[in-house]
Amino acid sequence: MAAYFARRFLLLIPTFIGITFVVFSITQFVPGGPIDQMILNMQASATEGGVGGSGSTVEIPPESLAALKEHFNLDKPFFVAYGYWLWDLVQLDLGKSYKYNVPVIEVITSRFPISIYFGLLGFFLAYLICVPLGVLKAIRHGSRLDIASSLIVFAGYSIPGWALGGVLLVLLGGGSFLDWIPLGGFRSEGWEDFSVWHKITDQLHHTILPVMAYMVGSFATLTILMKNSLMENLGQDYVRTAFAKGLSERSVIFGHALRNSLIPICTGLGHAIGLIMAGSYLIEKVFNIQGIGYLGYTSIVDRDYAVVMGILVINTLLVLIGNILSDVLYVLVDPRIRFS
Amino acid sequence: MCWWIRAFAFLEVIAHLQMTTQPFKDKPQTVFQRRWKKFKTIRRGWYSFQLLLGMYLLSFLLPVLVNSKALVVSHGGELFFPAIEELLPFVGGYHAAKDLGIYDPRRPERLMRGEANYRLAKSQYEVADQGDWVLLTPYPYHPIENLLKEPGFDGRPPTAPDSVHWLGTDNRGRDVLARLVYGFRISITFALSVVGIAYLVGMSVGALLGFLGGRVDMFGQRIVEIWAALPFLYTVIIISSMISPSLWILVGILSLFYWIGISFYMRGEFLREKAKDYVAAAICIGESRRSIMFKHILPNALTPIVTFAPFAIVGGIASLVSLDYLGFGLAPPTPSWGELMGQGLSNISAWHLVLFPMGALFATLLMVVFIGEAVREAFDPKVFSRLR
Numbered sequence: 001m002a003a004y005f006a007r008r009f010l011l012l013i014p015t016f017i018g019i020t021f022v023v024f025s026i027t028q029f030v031p032g033g034p035i036d037q038m039i040l041n042m043q044a045s046a047t048e049g050g051v052g053g054s055g056s057t058v059e060i061p062p063e064s065l066a067a068l069k070e071h072f073n074l075d076k077p078f079f080v081a082y083g084y085w086l087w088d089l090v091q092l093d094l095g096k097s098y099k100y101n102v103p104v105i106e107v108i109t110s111r112f113p114i115s116i117y118f119g120l121l122g123f124f125l126a127y128l129i130c131v132p133l134g135v136l137k138a139i140r141h142g143s144r145l146d147i148a149s150s151l152i153v154f155a156g157y158s159i160p161g162w163a164l165g166g167v168l169l170v171l172l173g174g175g176s177f178l179d180w181i182p183l184g185g186f187r188s189e190g191w192e193d194f195s196v197w198h199k200i201t202d203q204l205h206h207t208i209l210p211v212m213a214y215m216v217g218s219f220a221t222l223t224i225l226m227k228n229s230l231m232e233n234l235g236q237d238y239v240r241t242a243f244a245k246g247l248s249e250r251s252v253i254f255g256h257a258l259r260n261s262l263i264p265i266c267t268g269l270g271h272a273i274g275l276i277m278a279g280s281y282l283i284e285k286v287f288n289i290q291g292i293g294y295l296g297y298t299s300i301v302d303r304d305y306a307v308v309m310g311i312l313v314i315n316t317l318l319v320l321i322g323n324i325l326s327d328v329l330y331v332l333v334d335p336r337i338r339f340s
Numbered sequence: 341m342c343w344w345i346r347a348f349a350f351l352e353v354i355a356h357l358q359m360t361t362q363p364f365k366d367k368p369q370t371v372f373q374r375r376w377k378k379f380k381t382i383r384r385g386w387y388s389f390q391l392l393l394g395m396y397l398l399s400f401l402l403p404v405l406v407n408s409k410a411l412v413v414s415h416g417g418e419l420f421f422p423a424i425e426e427l428l429p430f431v432g433g434y435h436a437a438k439d440l441g442i443y444d445p446r447r448p449e450r451l452m453r454g455e456a457n458y459r460l461a462k463s464q465y466e467v468a469d470q471g472d473w474v475l476l477t478p479y480p481y482h483p484i485e486n487l488l489k490e491p492g493f494d495g496r497p498p499t500a501p502d503s504v505h506w507l508g509t510d511n512r513g514r515d516v517l518a519r520l521v522y523g524f525r526i527s528i529t530f531a532l533s534v535v536g537i538a539y540l541v542g543m544s545v546g547a548l549l550g551f552l553g554g555r556v557d558m559f560g561q562r563i564v565e566i567w568a569a570l571p572f573l574y575t576v577i578i579i580s581s582m583i584s585p586s587l588w589i590l591v592g593i594l595s596l597f598y599w600i601g602i603s604f605y606m607r608g609e610f611l612r613e614k615a616k617d618y619v620a621a622a623i624c625i626g627e628s629r630r631s632i633m634f635k636h637i638l639p640n641a642l643t644p645i646v647t648f649a650p651f652a653i654v655g656g657i658a659s660l661v662s663l664d665y666l667g668f669g670l671a672p673p674t675p676s677w678g679e680l681m682g683q684g685l686s687n688i689s690a691w692h693l694v695l696f697p698m699g700a701l702f703a704t705l706l707m708v709v710f711i712g713e714a715v716r717e718a719f720d721p722k723v724f725s726r727l728r
Contacts, residue, residue: 011562018566026579154713158705159698160658162665166685167698176691183688281574282662286685296574297666300581308578316569323569 001331008324019316020089024082027305089313095306099299104310107295114186114291121207122214123272126222129215131265134226138261139253141231149223157220162282165213169286172209182206184288213283222265229261266333270326274318378718385714388707392528399525403427406518408482410458412475415440415465422458423477437461441472445491459490481505481515483522483675488513498683498690508692511683516692519675520700526670527677527704530591531656535649537595542602543645549603550610551633557607564600572597573662580668587670594659598652602645609641647719650712654705661701677701 088095094104137146172181182188188202233239234257242252281293288294292311299307331337369377380386404411409422413435420440425433437452442461444452452460462474487493487509497513499505507516549560579585579593613619614637622636663669664678665685672679677697684693 015562015565015569018562019569022566022570023575026575154706154709155702158654158702158709160662160701162662163681163698163701166681166694170684170688170691170694173688176689281577282665285666297577300577300668303581312571312574312578315571315574319569319571 005324005328008327012320012324015320016317017086020086020313021082023309023312023316024085025078027309094310094313097299097304097307099302099304099307104306107307108292108310108314111290111292111295114289115293118207118210118214118289118291119274121211122218125211126215126218127265130219130222131226131262134223135230135258137223137227138230138234141227153220153223156216159216160282161213161216162280162286164216165209165283165286168209168212181209184286186289186291210283210287210289213286214280222268226261226265229264230257233257233261263330263334267326267330270324270329271319271322273322273325274315375718378721379714382714382717384710385712385717388710389714392704392707392711395524396528399521399528401427402521402525403433404477406479406481406483406521407477408458408480408485409433410461410474410476410480413440413456413458413461413472414474415461415472417471422456463491479506479517481518483518484514484673485518486513487515498687498693500690501692507696508690510680510693511687511690516680516696519680520677520696522675523677523680523697524700524704526587526675527657527660530587530660531653533588533591534594534598534656534659535652537591538598538652539602539645539649541595542599543606545599546603546606546608547610547633547638547641550607551614551629551637553611553614564603567597568600570597573659576659576663577666577668580663584671587674590660590663590670594656598656602648602652605644605648606641609644610637613637613640643719647712647716650708650715654708654712657701657705657708 092105094108096102097104097107100107133149137149140146169181169183170176172178173183174181182205185206187206188194191199191202194202230253234253236257239252239257242256243249247255281297283289284291284294285297295307296311299305299311379389398405403409403426404423407423407426409426411421411423413420413422420435422433422435425431435456437454437456440456440461442452442456442464444450445460458474458476459480462476465472465474481487487505488497493499493509493513497509498511499509499513501508501516505515505517507520510516510519545560545564549557549564576593576597580590583589585593619632619636622632627636660669660676661678661681664676665682667679667682669678670676677700680693680697684690684695684697687693
C-alpha cells in the first residue's frame, strides 16, 4: 500500500510538469499574450498623456521592448524560457506581480485568511446540513418531507450559487426592496475599532449571504449522494440479517447501514486541502470580497500574468494532492479497499 | 442428458412462455423504445421536454415575433416583408429609410438616413393617411437596438418595466424582454453545441482508452489527468481574455474541457463491458474490432452517458451565463443573460436586470433538470428494496 501511494506521489511530477507546460504555452502562444498587452497598455497610456486625438501609434523604444522581452524570457526559445520559468517555480519563486510590485507568493498568501474563512465555513455547514438531510430523506423515502426537500434540491441544482447570491443581494441588499444586508465586502469600514460584540455581528452580517451562495453549489449533490448511498446500503443483505436477528430499526440504520454509507461522503474530504485556495471569482465578485477568487479575476483583467500563473499552478497542485489524499482516506475508512 | 441442462432448458421455456403471453399483441419493442415509453410516462420530465423543445423551435421564428423590423410594409402601393426576409438565408431584410419614405422627425423636410425605423414609419404613415400602412411584429423591439432616441422614451436607462417595455430596458436603453428571448436561443444553442462536440470527442477518447487498455490507457490517462486538474472556468477565462471569442470559438474552447468527464464515464463502461462474456463470444466468432466496439459494446455503454447528458447541458448553460457575467463570454452586443445580470449587480437599484434574467435562467435549468431526472428514471431505474 505504501508503495502504491509512493508511486502516486512520484506520478505527480510528470503530471505537474505537463500541467505547467500547458499553462505556460497558453500564455506564450495565444495572440495578445503578455507582451502584446503590455505594449498596448503603454501605447494607451502614452496617447492619453500626450497630445490627444493625434491618432498616430506611439513607438515603443526598442531598448525597453528588449527589456520587457528579457523579463518574460521571450527573447529565448520557447523551451529555454519554459525551463527558466520551471526552475524558478521549483525554487518557489513565482515571479513578481507587476501591479502590486511584490512577489506573487506574498500577494496570494495575503488572501488566504479570507479564503479559509469562507471555505471552512461553507464546507462544514454544507456537511452539517446535507448529511442529516440525506439520512432523513433515505429513512423516510417517499414521504412528504422527502418530496418537499427533493424539490428544494432540484431548485438548488438549477441555480448557480453566485446567481442566487445576486438575487438575494438585490432583494435584501437595500437597492429596491428590503434593506437587511450590507451590499457586500468582507467587513464594514472601520471594523477594527468596533466593540467585540459589534465586530461579531458585523462579520456575521457580511458572511451570511456569501456562505449561502457557497453552500448551494454542494447542497444538491451532497444531499443526493448521502441519500442514495444510504438507500443502497439499506437494501443489502447484511441489513436484512441485522433485522432478522431482531435488532431495532434505530440500531440497524445508525449502527450498521449509516457507517457504510458514509464512505463515499468521507472520501470527498480529501479535497478539503483545496480550501486554502477556495474562493469563487463569481461569488467574490458579486459580494465584492477581496479573496483569492477576486484576485484571480482582477489579475486577468489587469493582465498581471505572474499572479494568474501563480494561482493556476497552486490550484492544480492542490487538486492533484487532494486526489491522492482522497484515495488515502478511502483506504482508511474502508478496509475492503486495497490499492496495489 | 444431464439434469441441470434440462432444468435450465425448462427455465428457458417458462421464461419464454411468460414473455410470449402478452407481447404478440403489438410489435416487439427495442430497449430504446421501451425506455422512451417509460420516459413519456414521467410527467414532470416529459412536459418539461415538450415545453423546452417547443420553446427552442419557436425561438427560430423570433425574427417575426420579436423584432424591430415590420412584418409587412405597404408603401406607395408596393409591399415589403423585412422581418420575414430576415428568416431567409442571405437576404437579411435590410431596407433603407428613404426607400420607404420615412422622414427625419426633427427635420421633417428631409428623409431619414440609414436603415428604416418601422415604428416611426407606422406613426408617420398614420399621420399622413395616404393609404400606406405597417404591420409590426407582436413585440416590435430588437435586442441590440438602442432606444434612447425613441420618442416615448422617458427617463435615464435602465428604466423599470412599463407597458411599452414589458421587462424594462438595460443601461444602454435596449429592451430587456427582447434580449432575454434572443439570449434563450443563444444559451440553448451554445449548450447543445458544447455538449454535442464534447460527447463526440469524449466518447471516442474514452472508448479507445477503455477498449485498447494497457499502455495506451496508461498514457492517455496521464494526459486526461492533466486536463482534469486544470481549473476549468479559470483557464477558459484566461484564454477568453486574450482572444475575445465569437460564439463558435467559445463553443470550441468550452468543449476542450467538457469532454474529459464524458471520457471518464465512457472509459469505465468500456473497461467493464470488455470483460463480459458476450464480448468474448464476439471475439471467438471472429468479429472485427470495429464491429465489437460499435455494434456490441457501444450500445451497452451508452446508458450512463445518456443519463448524464441533461446535466451536461445544465453545466453548459450555467458556464455561458457565468462567463458572460464576468465579461469573458460572447462579444458585447450579443444578447446574453449573464451580461444583463452583470449590469444589474453593478447597479443594485436596477432590480429588473437581475431578477428577470435570473428567473429565465432558473426556469430553463429547472426544466432541464426535470428532463434529466426523468431520463435517469427511464434509462437507469434504481430499485431500492428494503425491509420495513
